[in-house]
Amino acid sequence: MIEIKNVYKKLGGKEVLRGINLEVQDGELMVIMGGSGMGKSVLLKHIIGFLNPDSGDVLVDGVSIPGCSRKELYDIRKGYGVVFQSPALLQSLTIEDNVALPLKEHSDYSADKIGEIVRERLHWVKLYEIEQKLPSELSGGMQKRASLARALTLDPHLMLFDEPATGLDPILTATIAQLIVDLHGRIGFTSIAVSHNMSFSFKIADRIAMLYNGRIVAVGTPDEIRGSSDPFVHDFIHGIAKKE
Amino acid sequence: MDLFEKTGSKILDSLEGVGGTIVTLFRGLYWFKQTIKYRALIFEQMLFCGVESIPVVIVIALFTGMVVALQTGQALARFELEGTIGNVVAASICREMGPVFTAIIVAGRVGSAMAAQLGTMKVSEEIDALEVMSIDPTRYLVMPRVWALLIMLPVLTIFADLIGIIGGGVIARLQIGVSYYTYFDGVMSNLEIKDIYTGMVKAVVFGFSISAVACYQGLHARAGAQGVGRATTRSLVFAFLSILIFDYFISAIFY
Numbered sequence: 418m419i420e421i422k423n424v425y426k427k428l429g430g431k432e433v434l435r436g437i438n439l440e441v442q443d444g445e446l447m448v449i450m451g452g453s454g455m456g457k458s459v460l461l462k463h464i465i466g467f468l469n470p471d472s473g474d475v476l477v478d479g480v481s482i483p484g485c486s487r488k489e490l491y492d493i494r495k496g497y498g499v500v501f502q503s504p505a506l507l508q509s510l511t512i513e514d515n516v517a518l519p520l521k522e523h524s525d526y527s528a529d530k531i532g533e534i535v536r537e538r539l540h541w542v543k544l545y546e547i548e549q550k551l552p553s554e555l556s557g558g559m560q561k562r563a564s565l566a567r568a569l570t571l572d573p574h575l576m577l578f579d580e581p582a583t584g585l586d587p588i589l590t591a592t593i594a595q596l597i598v599d600l601h602g603r604i605g606f607t608s609i610a611v612s613h614n615m616s617f618s619f620k621i622a623d624r625i626a627m628l629y630n631g632r633i634v635a636v637g638t639p640d641e642i643r644g645s646s647d648p649f650v651h652d653f654i655h656g657i658a659k660k661e
Numbered sequence: 662m663d664l665f666e667k668t669g670s671k672i673l674d675s676l677e678g679v680g681g682t683i684v685t686l687f688r689g690l691y692w693f694k695q696t697i698k699y700r701a702l703i704f705e706q707m708l709f710c711g712v713e714s715i716p717v718v719i720v721i722a723l724f725t726g727m728v729v730a731l732q733t734g735q736a737l738a739r740f741e742l743e744g745t746i747g748n749v750v751a752a753s754i755c756r757e758m759g760p761v762f763t764a765i766i767v768a769g770r771v772g773s774a775m776a777a778q779l780g781t782m783k784v785s786e787e788i789d790a791l792e793v794m795s796i797d798p799t800r801y802l803v804m805p806r807v808w809a810l811l812i813m814l815p816v817l818t819i820f821a822d823l824i825g826i827i828g829g830g831v832i833a834r835l836q837i838g839v840s841y842y843t844y845f846d847g848v849m850s851n852l853e854i855k856d857i858y859t860g861m862v863k864a865v866v867f868g869f870s871i872s873a874v875a876c877y878q879g880l881h882a883r884a885g886a887q888g889v890g891r892a893t894t895r896s897l898v899f900a901f902l903s904i905l906i907f908d909y910f911i912s913a914i915f916y
């Protein structure tokens with residue numbers, strides 16, 4: 418379970434998070450929605466332990482992330498799978514080596530076994546015969562999927578997605594959404610995804626949290642959010658809907 | 662007041678940089694315990710270092726030896742001491758020119774490339790990705806680079822010493838009129854173990870400082886392409902500074 422308790426964070430003189438409270442249950446797929454620059458990525462960085470709150474606490478399975486040492490964080494993060502807003506693949510390694518990296522670092526598997534797992538993960542994200550290519554030789558969408566495959570190599574129990582749908586065409590967006598739902602069903606990880614893409618979020622979410630002005634203004638199932646009377650939620654959904 | 666403030670914060674910045682560089686170095690050294698596992702990465706860095714610097718080292722070492730022979734040869738000839746030219750050239754190259762010039766070449770070609778590479782990784786979130794996969798960048802990136810320069814700088818220095826001495830010999834023969842036999846006899850009979858030893862100590866220390874400075878600057882690059890450029894420049898400047906400062910102190914300790 419992930420508990421975000423009254424988290425405040427000021428960055429560059431701006432109060433980005435102003436008392437965030439949110440609980441994510443085990444096995445739940447939570448989507449945090451909010452406009453650009455609202456602090457979604459900043460919030461995720463608190464769960465990863467890249468940023469510490471000015472006040473408040475972030476608990477992952479009862480462990481306070483801001484209280485962790487460097488070494489403890491490294492141990493905890495072995496159970497995380499993180500997909501960044503940018504693909505963040507190592508440009509000097511082939512796709513195969515990128516996806517294999519966590520296994521090479523943290524397991525004693527043989528090269529054959531690692532190769533097998535790598536191919537399996539790449540097939541999960543529908544990437545075929547690109548193992549020997551460098552990231553720069555792939556399209557943005559393919560890099561994004563390779564980065565998803567990499568995040569899945571260690572069978573994480575917590576998946577964090579930062580804008581998994583950006584840079585993808587509508588069909589791929591739908592594919593990725595379906596993929597996340599399938600993988601979630603298969604592996605049963607807890608998941609927090611951050612997005613401002615409406616259709617994507619509504620498709621994958623068990624529950625949606627709306628982030629606005631540094632606070633969570635609404636939490637609920639997609640149906641509850643759709644029917645929300647909160648003016649911001651209404652405008653946000655409506656606004657995006659108008660554009661699309 | 663503004664000037665004081667600016668100077669003050671610059672000084673604090675530099676101190677923070679020095680502290681951070683030392684921490685980076687020690688973290689890298691700590692991971693030396695996993696050398697075997699990362700031998701492929703270390704080897705790759707060593708190769709990079711060699712390929713990048715050997716051509717320049719050859720040219721610079723050759724001309725350094727030639728210049729030293731020419732200058733000292735002419736001075737010695739005035740006192741009819743040109744027979745000792747081998748001693749002088751060998752000592753000054755092994756103690757001073759060899760290690761320092763090699764280090765400056767490596768800092769310029771390899772150190773700055775390391776800073777640029779790590780800086781690019783930093784700004785494109787690759788370092789964050791490593792952190793998130795519980796792969797300590799000081800293990801995966803810093804340690805192999807420290808190892809590589811720790812080995813390659815002494816090796817390149819010995820290589821530069823040899824080339825420099827040979828270059829000096831050629832000039833001694835052609836311009837000063839000293840026979841090869843006299844020259845190399847002077848080199849061999851008067852070169853002390855201590856001269857070579859001091860040069861090696863310098864090479865090792867320079868290897869540490871170049872790799873640590875480059876890695877620290879790269880890993881702390883600020884966002885954007887500008888950040889990478891800045892990290893590269895700073896890495897060069899700080900590496901040169903540390904080479905000259907350490908050179909002085911090591912010479913002072915040994916002589």
Ligand SMILES: Nc1ncnc2c1ncn2[C@@H]1O[C@H](COP(=O)(O)OP(=O)(O)OP(=O)(O)O)[C@@H](O)[C@H]1O
Nearest residue numbers: 428429431433452453454455456457458459460613
């Ligand atoms: N390291 C930092 N230093 C200063 N300000 C920061 C820093 N990181 C983020 N911010 C600020 O915090 C705010 C929220 O940033 P964040 O990246 O979390 O937005 P976001 O909701 O993820 O937006 P997007 O959807 O565009 O990715 C922005 O105004 C940003 O300028």
Ligand SMILES: [Mg+2]
Nearest residue numbers: 457458502579
């Ligand atoms: Mg973001």
